[in-house]
Structure formats: C-alpha cells, structure tokens
Amino acid sequence: MPDESVDAPQEGAKKLAAARRFFESAAHSINGARQLRGLLIDCRRLLSERGEANSVAIARGLVARFGALPEDAQAGFFERLSRDFSPDPKAVLASAQAYAERPDAANLQRLTQAAEPPRQELLRRINRSPGGTGSIVAMRRALLQRLRGRPELQAVEADFLHLLSSWFNPGFLRLERVDWNSPAQLLEQLIRHEAVHQIDGWDDLRRRLQPDRRCFAFFHPQLPREPLIFVEVALLPAMPGAIAPLIDKASEPLPPGQFKVAAFYSISNCQPGLKGVSLGNFLIKRVAEELQRELPQLKTFCTLSPIPGFARWVRAGAQAQGLPKARAQRLAEAHAALREAVGGEFDKLTHAATLRALPEPAAQAMLRLAAYYLGWHAVQADGDPVARFHLDNGARLERLDPLGDLSDKGRRQSWGMMVNYLYDLGRIESHHEKFVHGEVAQSRLLASLL
Template sequence: MLEGLKLTARQVGHDRALRSLLRDCRRLLSERGEANSVAIARELVARFSALPDEQRGSFFARLSSDFGPDPKAVLQSAKAYAEQPNASNLIRLTQATEPPRQELLRRINRLPGGTSSIVAMRRALLPRVARQPELEALEADFLHLLSSWFNPGFLELQRVDWNSPAQLLEQIIRHEAVHEIDGWDDLRRRLQPDRRCFAFFHPQLPAEPLIFVEVALLPEMPDAIAPLIDKKSTALPPREFKVAAFYSISNCQPGLKGVSLGNFLIKRVAEALQRELPQLKTFCTLSPIPGFARWLRAGAVCEGLVKARREHLAQARATLLEACGNDLDRLATAQALRALATGPQQALTRLAAFYLGIHATHPQGDPVARFHLDNGARLERLNPLGDLSAKGVKQSFGMMVNYLYDLQKVETHHEKFTQGEVAHSRALASLL
C-alpha cells in the first residue's frame, strides 16, 4: 500500500511538472512572453531538462496536438488564395499554416545556449517518432528550423591537431564512429603531418564539433584500412603526398540527424587541402560497406535488372554459396576470407559491385554509398580484404570501396544519381 501511495504521489508530481512546462510554453508565446522571452525560456528549458523520460513523450504529444496550426484558419486562407492567388493571400496562407510551436522554438533559441537546448530536445524526440507517428509533424518542424540555423554558410571549418584543446580531442576520441580510436597514442598518430582532421563548428556551439572527417595523405589510393590507422606506422614526408583519402566521417550531434553537414564538409575540406597542398591530384575515400553482408544474407536482390545482369548476379551468388557450403556465416572470419579461392573471391567482388552500382539507387540501399554517390562521388574501386577487423568482417565480409571525388564533376555525378544512375569507373562497369 505504501509503495502504491508513493507511486501515485510521483505520478501527481510528474503531471504537475508537465502542466507547468506547458504553461511556460503558452507564456512564452504570449505578447508578454515575447518581451520577457529570455527569462521564460530559461525556466522552460530547466523544466524540460528535469522532466522524467516517460513524461517527455507526453510533452511532445501535447506540443504536437496543442501547438499546431488552426485548421479553420488554414482552410479559410487556402480558399481565399485559391479564389485570388495574390501576394497578400499567399502571405496569409503561409502564416496560417505555420505551427505556433515553430515560433516557440525560435523564442527558446533567443536564450543563451538556446540552440544547444533545442538540439537536445530533438535528440530526445527522434527515438519516439517511430513509436508515435503523430509526432512526425513536430519532428518536421524541428528539422526545418535546424536545417536553416545550421546552414553550411553559418558553419566554421576548423582543423583539429595535437595542439587543439584537450576537451576537443576527447570529443574526437569519443565520437569516432567508423574506426575506433584506441587512446591517446592512436589519436596522436591520426593527427601527425601526413594526416588531417577537420570539423564543422557552429557559432552557438563553439566548443562542440558537429561533424568531423579524418584524411590520410598518401602516394596512391589506399586499398586497406589497417595501414591507415596503424598507430605504430611512420609518417610520410610531404613530397609523397599525391592522394587525399577520406577514411572516416563521424557525426557528433544526434540531435542534428538529417541536417545536411557531411556533404558540404568533404567538399570544403577538399578545397582547403588543394589550396594547402597543390600537389594533391586525387581526392577519394576508403569507405566501409555496412549493409553488404545483410543484403547478401537476404538473397542479394536487385530490382529491374536486364536478363544478362540477372544471370551474372545469380551465377556470382551461386559460386559464393558453393564455396561456403550454402552457409555465408562461414565467411565471417578473417581466416576464411583470406582462404577463399580466386573464383569465389571474384564472385564476392562482383556481388559487391551489384550492391553498390545498382542497389545503392534503391531507398534502402547502403547508407554510406548513398551518402557519397548523392554527394557527387564516383564509384571507383572495390577492395577485397580491405577491412579484416571484426566489424569489417561482420558487416561486409572484409570488402571496402574507394569513391572518387572529381571536384570538376561532382555536380554531374550528383545529377546522375538523382536520376537513378550510379557514376562508376570502367573497372566497376566490367563487373556488372
């Protein structure tokens, strides 16, 4: 009984906190709230931060239902614009369709640290959208505003090196998402003269990187990741720098998911490196293929293939399955991949070519491939045994890929991809 009373008391307290938070939202949107927006917004953010996780879902639901546009006003304005499509009616329609919660977020943003608070709110919102579809419009409002506020024109590109503040270096270690950084010695190697690390920063989040990319300066296009992240390797002299290889890109702010940052980052970094090191002639990536093994296990389906390509794909899959006794899990070790005979290894490479060269245009295609191809890169070369780490073997049977960034052709390649065509090298074309 006592526990039941405690539970009831906690629920009453949570409900009271939610009501207070919603009251703050209405105060902030009032005329008085506009004049006192900083003080009210500070209180609102503090209440949200203290709100229990289960109550945050209720708060977002109320933001969605109580702070949306007025349907009657929207309908009236839409009819007026349909009858007289002039500028005045269009302005009124635009104003009617904008949800009041967008103005609420703008007023929170006036608070010192308000931008960071809104990013944190969206981070809390994102996992709930799949479970609560009614929150999709609210999520669209967050994304709309953050995409404007984090427009690349507002972002600052900074190089991260060993002399950067320790707090920043710690964040690089913590947020590295592709190839884990194994402590300070590993980070030091990745910041030596034949390596570069660049990050985007926003003026409202000056000490927090939004996204960063790591680059290796090399004599030729790399075909394996291990040499690039070997912390015991020796730095190359500048005279050998001919290729800039982007080998890792990591987002640091989950609350900015879906806000375009990485595509602009790679292009800005390539331009900066070209100015610094005019001898660099090739800009490429050494990229993972995170969805390849999953696609193979699911049957290696490519839609819309002509007969000849369907046969090539089926033959390659049959060859690989025969080599592993119809059990692809037998390939999920570095030893097994090294032991593959030439025929099955070529079949695995051909399957990867189909996955990246054709399936990548599908909305469910490989996310890394879609990022680079949509960014204007060209599918250049496949690298069997490129990543024999446990992660690389599990997600792609060790396969890696080079995407080539020809800065003169990225717009052309981007246009091709939007029309369902993957720009690729002749070597890749021969595998399809």
C-alpha cells in the same frame, strides 16, 4: 503441515514492498504531470510575451523545466506540442479559400501565417535565449528517441528538422582543422564520437593528427566548443586498399614529398539531435578545397569506405530491382557460386582465414556481388547508406578492396570488403545529377563486373 508462522511475515513483507512501489510510481507520475503542466504554461507565456527581456527569462526557465522532466513526461510534452500547438484547421481552410478566390500577395501571406504551426514560433523564441540552440538540438535528440511507432509526432519532428536545417545551413558553419594543440576537451570529443574506426586512446589519436594526417570539423557560432561533425584524412602516395595501415598507431609519418592522395577514411557525427541535417556532404567538399589550397601537389581525393549492408544483402538473396535479364542472370550465378564455396554457410565468411583462402572463382563472385550491390542496388531507398551518402554527394564508385577491413566489425558487415569513392572536384555536380536520376557514376573496371 506448513509453518504459517514463518510464511505470514514473508507474505506481509512482499505486500508492503508492492504497496511501496505502487505509491512511489503514483507519486512519480503525479510529480511528472505537475512538471509537465508547468512547462506547458511556460510555452504559452513565451508565445504571448511581447517584451524581449521577459521572453529570454521565460525561455531560460522553459529549457530548465524540460531538462528536469522525467522521461515519460518528456514523451507527453511532445504529444502536447503535436496536439495543442498545431495550426487551427478552420483558420487554414478559411485562408486557403480566400487565396483560391483571390491569389494575391496579401492572401498568400495570411495563408502562410495560418498554416505555420505555433510550435515553430515557440522554438524560434527558445532559440533566442542564451544556449537556446543547443537546447533545441537536445530536445530533438529526445524526440527522435520516441518517434518509432508514434506517427502523431511526425509533424513535430518535421518542424524541428525544418528549423534546424535553416539554422545549421553550411553558410553559418565554421570549418576548423583539429590538431594535437587543440583544446583537450575537443580532442576528448573526437575519441568519444569516432563512429567508424574506434580511437584507442591518446596514442592512437596523436598518430591520427600527425603531419601526414588531417582532421577537420564543422562548428556553429552558437555551439563554439561542440564539433558538429568531423572527418579524418590520410595523405598518401597512392589510393589505399586497406584500413589497418591508416590507423596503425605505431606507423611512421610519411614525408610531405609523398603526399599525392588525400583519402577520407572516417566521418563521424557528434550531435544526434542534428540527424538528417545535411552536414557531411558539405564538409568533404570544403575539406577537399582546403587541402588543395594548402597542398597543390594533391591530385586525387578519395575515400576508403566501409560497406555496412553488404553481407546482410547477400544473405537475404542479393536482390536488385530493374536488372536486365542477362545481368540478373550474372548476379544470380555469382550468388550461387559464393554460396556453394562456403557450403551454404555464409557465416564462414566472417573468419579472416576463410576470406584469405577463398578460391579464385569465389573471390571473383564476391567482387561481382559487391559491384552489383554498390553499382546498381545503391540507388534504391534501401541501398547501402554509406554508398548513398557518397554517390549523392557527387563521388564516383572507383575500386573494390577485398580484405580491406579485417576487424571484427568489417568481417561481420562486409566480409572484409571495402570500397574507394573518387571525388573528382570538377565533376561532382554531374555525378550527383546521375545519382539523382537513378544512375551510379562508376569506373570502367567496376562497370565491367555488372
């Protein structure tokens, strides 16, 4: 017979704990709702306020309230921005009809004003307060984390992106070289934000800032201590084919007499709230021009880039749309040859020993697959993101580098394969135009693999 005298206290303790969790959750929800109501009142006050001084004070308080909101209440805030701070449909319709009947400047202006969401003006007024720009970047970061599966928030996201793209126009940005004498707080951010090739502490960073290396970053006047994006460059005698020598912290710096090639080997965004704002394409071009002025002997500007989607694409069957029949056949044959070489187990290619021991036909098949992936599939919306960035930026697909990255990440994403993109400063615009029209600018060597 069970001892009910023992079970009863335990059951009571469980019920008490459950009740406590319920009331804590309810109190948390009530508190979040109260904070959200206060924040929305501040939003309406800010939009209605005419005085500059009062507007700044209200905006500062609004930013503080948003920062204190619980995460679930932040989601509620963006929902209310979508619902309560959108244009009035009746006013938009009336203005559109008036403009259709008489398309003059006055009616166009009324239509433009009616169609602009009030939340855009709200964000502009927040931006006028001290630290407002950084606060809006932080708000967008929080918004981006909640976008998935929330189509009703897309219009709010479009407004944030529209305004930030204007405020972070490259004309407003300042290019600075970062070196070992830069403030420690800035150097720490390089270590924290490096997204391509992890910086292994201070010794590694020091080597990456030696005379045969360069690091440049974009800054905004309203965020003077916060790098927006930075790029790392190696000054070399020839185009590099592997990443390990470039990030070897024990390597000796090269003398300036050997500087003939500038290789961009890493570019990292520091502000998640600026995702989708064009920064990197302008940064590379500006840095190339800066280096050419400083070091006229530099004749070649290129990258040594990862191919993050390559292995996944091959595993999925290596499909490329719009291929002529003969090229489609060559692509299928290359895929079959590589699959046969590993016995149908593509995971074997994540091992360095397997990659080094690949027979020549299999190695050539992998090269051809990579050439198709970058030289044909890159123009598709689901093409490799790094390839699309550089090709849209006006670079030329130049050379493939087998065994270029044998790190864990490199073997997992691209079976060690890397690629060089060439930035021919005189032909950037024509190469960009090619990509816009669905064609990849590439070297004869890579074109011959298709």
